[in-house]
Amino acid sequence: MSDIDPITLSVLAGRMEQIADEMDATLFRAAFNPIIAEAHDASHGLYHATSGDTLVQGKSGLPIFVGVMSFAVKAVIEKAARDGDLEDGDIYIFNDAHIGGTHLSDMRLVRPYYRDGELFCYLASVGHWHDVGGAVPGNYNPAATDVFQEAFNLPPVKLVRKGEINQDIIDILLRNTRLPQSAQGDLNGQLGALDLGVKRMDELLDEYGSDTITAALNALGHRAEALMRSELTDLPDGRWEAEDFLDNDGISDTPLKIKIALEIKGDEMTLDFTGSSPQCAGPVNIALPTTVATAYVAIKHVFPALPANAGVMRPINVIVPEGSLLAAEFPAPTGGYTETILRMIDVVFSAFAQAAPDRVVANAYGTINALSIAGKRRNGQPWVMFSFYGGGHGGSIETDGLNHGNAPISTATIPPMEILEAAYPVMFRTWALRPDSAGAGAHRGGLGAVYEIEVLEENGAEAFLFGERGRFAPKGIAGGDNAALNLFRYEQDDGWHSPPLASKMRGITLKAGQAVRLETPGGGGYGASSERAPGAVARDVARGLVSEAEADAAYGPKWRETTA
Secondary structure (H helix, E strand, O other), rough: OOOHHHHHHHHHHHHHHHHHHHHHHHHHHHHOHHHHHHOOEEEEEEEEEEOEEEEEEEEOOHHHHHHHHHHHHHHHHHHHHHHHOOOOOEEEEEEHHEEEEEEEEEEEEEEEEEEEEEEEEEEEEEEEOOOOOOOOOOOOOOOOHHHHHHHOOOOEEEEEEEOEOOOHHHHHHHHHOOOOHHHHHHHHHHHHHHHHHHHHHHHHHHHHHHHHHHHHHHHHHHHHHHHHHHHHOOOOOEEEEEEEEEEOOOOOOOEEEEEEEEEEEOEEEEEEEOOOOOOOOOOOOOOHHHHEEEHHHHHHHHOOOOOOOOOHHOOOEEEOOOOOOOOOOOOOOOOOOHHHHHHHHHHHHHHHHHHHHOOOOOOOOOOEEEEEEEEOOEEEEEEEEEEEEOEEOOOOOOOOOOOOOOOOOOOOOOOOOHHHHHHOOOEEEEEEOOOOOOOOOEEEEOOOOEEEEEEOOOOOOEEEEEEEOOOOOOEEEOOOOOOOOEEEEEEOOOOEEEEOOOOOOEHHHHHOOOOOEEEEEOOOOOOOOHHHHHHHHHHHHHHOOHHHHHHHHHHOOOHHHOOO
16 A cells, blocks of 8 residues: 555554553553653654654653664664564663663663564663662763763663563663662563553554555655655755853863754755864763754754654754764763753754744753762662752743743653652752743743752762753843853852852762752843833732842833833
């Protein structure tokens, strides 16, 4: 069957997306660690049998995993071809970031799906495990200089062979984590999600047949490509450049440049990252699969109506210079990949703002502020509270930015305070919006947040921070102002202290009753602040989002003539 009618195609697109959605939901409900169960730092999808290209991804999974998991599936395809032993019922597992992208906390499971004895496609699951060994609990080691200091490295290996689990692999995994019960629960959740995916694919193919589903998958890829080309044709031809910086790599206090040249010619686009800083010593490097996947995420933000499959990227050429921190080679550390890909998205938006400012928002807060607090309870059992934290999103042509949102690399949610306090011996003294943190503009940015976390465990704890935007503020666009910088402090016997590297530090010793404090950036402003309605400024002041002094400085005294 070569052609498929639009109605059937729409129905099948929804059915296949639902399969991935159900796989997501299965893992979210079964996972033991809050980063998956509450924050939804995971993803599932269907991938092409020979190329590994993304066919379908669910709506609940992290967008960054769309392109990255394609590389992970390709790695399995290549290994299976070398070994010559791919069979129905096999499941591969690995976390090697240089092969499959992102970082070592993200554990990947890839399963071939067979129909009538023939390989039809691959199903894949990825989830952020709570702890995978390494020097720092939670694996965000800001001082790592190679991957061996970050976590246990697992290349693609067969966890399951023809339906039989290899317990030796599980034993190795559980021996290399501080939290084996959590790892076992997350693994079982991922295996359950893959089992469900197989069951749902069987039902789908029983109803429609292999030929129809294959035709639908091909048509969806071609349609995504056609839509992308149509979108590009509507934009002006030209070349636009932008650059931004990471604070440092956690080792040397030297800024690192992320640069882009965005070029549109007809129905094709090039994203050229030539000019970005070389590979660095610290863990803000990213592997090539991660860079390509991040380009996809940025494009999806600019063109939100496009479907989530590999066809979107066919008209787009991504140029990544060899030897740069965007194409890091093994064993370069990659644990802080989140910070680098956020800066990549920022520069894509800043370049696009010159070509089509109505399509993008100003920079979001630009850091997940990966904070680990870890110690031992009175009974000797280790505990690791790892989480990420929110901030403000950028203003747009239509509205102010979102207050206290999650990073634009994902659809994850910030774990609730109640969940964290129930699971770990900590207390949040403060969880609130941060006044005066947003960039001013015709539409201001969203506000960042303030978190102050006290250690309750009498044995004390150690804290580790991997953040960004402590030196380079989120940018406004179209004349909007920059947002506030990221601020981190920690409490000691002689008072509060700040990290020498601004946004990164490890080994902060905390006694019971001492705390850490994060004040996260807001989003950049959109449009000149002189164009903001005085009534909107007055409302912000009345609600405590902007102080009177900041309102005077950013918008002038006219707002005082208007009541909220």
